Amino acid sequence: MKAFQVVKKEHLSEQVWRMKIFAPHIAKKHKAGQFVILRVEEKGERIPLTVADSDSKAGVITLIFQVVGATTHKLSCLKEGDCLRDLVGPLGTPTHIEKYGSVVAVGGGIGIAPLYPIVKALKAAGNRLIGILGARTKSLLILEEEMRALMDETLISTDDGSYGERGVVTDVLKRLKERGEKIDLVIAIGPAIMMKFVCALTAEYKLPTLVSLNPIMVDGTGMCGACRVEIGGETKFACVDGPEFDGHKVNWDLLMKRLRFYNEQEKVSYELAKKCTCGGD
């Protein structure tokens, strides 16, 4: 097998793919909460993706991604047997895993993918786990079975009510709290806006809340500072100081504004990339 070769590729939902990639060095070292940086081809951009799973024996890591721009589009065009141009990791500080007691894991959309290895590790550490999985609509919900297998209880919500209950993840969390559930830790991963509202709610309940941030990155090793985030008024580099932080201290508006900085250019490069009709699967 060649370095960074795609060993398996599966369609998980509209625009969401799961890829297993041969990267023995990374598989050996990967811990929950860490990410990789990849480049699909020579003219491509470096993008970070959280490792969704790893198998050190097979030397394989799993990446799950949603096609949202040029790089993820090009990535989705790779076939089994093709190789990524570059792949480096594992990066970032691993999740601190211990027996907290009862942990609520909130995953929204593609955020369920990075949540999965953390839940797996928390389960192994003996925690009781309640999952709240949210998606826009039923067909976009990913990893439901895998998550259910780890959870003591799994609750699902969709924006349009096509599956589980109609509404957003915070509604579910609210009711969980109202029914008197004892919660020791909340972990929320999803779009910034979802994490922001989960944190606003858990701040009211005074529940410690961990989030994983996804700012724009270039090198991923602390060299450039593109991924600056503000945590409790202090500037941190998400690539080395994170990507996980105390959700109650995050400056969410800053994160969301910085994420939008290249919107115009991203549209241009995505349109150009789509003209290349290698056509996914």
Place this chain on the structure above:
Amino acid sequence: MAKKIEPRVPMPEQSPKERIRNFNEVPYGYTPEMAKKEASRCLQCKKPKCVSGCPVEINIPSFIGLVKEGDFGGAIKKIKETNLLPAICGRVCPQETQCEEVCVLAKNGQPVAIGRLERFCADWERSLGEEKISLPKCAPPTGKKVAVVGAGPAGLTVASDLAKLGHKVTIFEALHKPGGVLVYGIPEFRLPKEIVFAEVRILQKLGVELITNYIVGKTETVDELLERYDAVFIGTGAGAPAFMRIPGENLGGIYSANEYLTRSNLMKAYLFPETDTPIHRGKVVAVIGGGNVAMDSARTALRLGAERVLLIYRRTREEMPARAEEVHHAEEEGVEFHFLTNPVRYHGDEKGNVKEMECLKMRLGEPDSSGRPRPVPIENSNFRLSVDTVIVAIGNLANPIVPKSTPNLTVNKNGNIVADEDGRTSREGVFAGGDIVTGAATVISAMGAGRRAARAIHSYIMEKSSR
């Protein structure tokens, strides 16, 4: 009667008007005739001061003598006895404070153009074709293995010196391309990347193995490397940008110089959308700082189409750490210098992007620890400048990944690895050199440190095996 000294032969270059519209190298370099003429200005001093002014002690009068005779092949061989990266050094060394500063002719303000001649020899050899480039002789294999962390100037020097001594060297590089700051930091118009890659290919021909996309400290730790290698050299550079920690510094459009230059140089964002990595093409760009990195950032911003580039420096022209040549080029290209000025706050628009920079006027006070006059703010002198892009080029700190993941490796209060003159650290078998030890400095000083560390590594591994 003293012989009349001819003036320095000027090096032809792209005109400022033309070059700010492209990323091609600014100087064209000497022709053979120009090189011979310039070489003939050398007085061939009996006790040459230039050699001791060179951190890697190139036999300068000797190579210049060969250039004068037209023996360019002999000249490049002479240079390569002590410097394997002459095409790079000829371009980015601060010769005016090293070899050329102590040249006897410098008294008249016109030292021999040693850097230009070094560059000429290297380019002449490269123009013959890569297969004709002479490889230095390597000692028979010793069976010893050395891991070099970081493919920048220090690491490349260590690798070449140890390969020549017969050791098996593997370089581990975090980024997807080798070269370190030579590739992500220094722009194409000052150092064409192909020159760096050609030098690296020569190292590979000497048997050096290069592994990119490999972060020591993450992918594998220094301690794990020590199980597989007889010694480890750490040359990870000054890879963490400093910010001023002033309000508004995280607004959109405010970059560290590292990010701005990495996007443009390593990721080729100046070719966007032909390449995928975007960069903000600002109309009014402020660059904070007075070093070479600030000049590189300012000149890159011009080439990316800025209408105005304001260089903001808190001291005066005299204290600027940038090379005179870089300042001169920046001025010629239209960079506006604002001295005795320091930003104190940024103001943003509704989208969270920078629109104004609030500055204070400064005056010079008593000398500080660097020996330069301390800039002192003038109270109530606040004023605002409209800008849409800011590049913070006030220096780099040590990258923490290797020190944090290596137990008992001593670092100083700035996070730099503590090492002696020969690169020995607090850990046996672990050596370090370049910016990770000294803090941000020059390419050639990192190469000098690499040279000394290579000698120390050689004696360490040879003694260890005879014990």
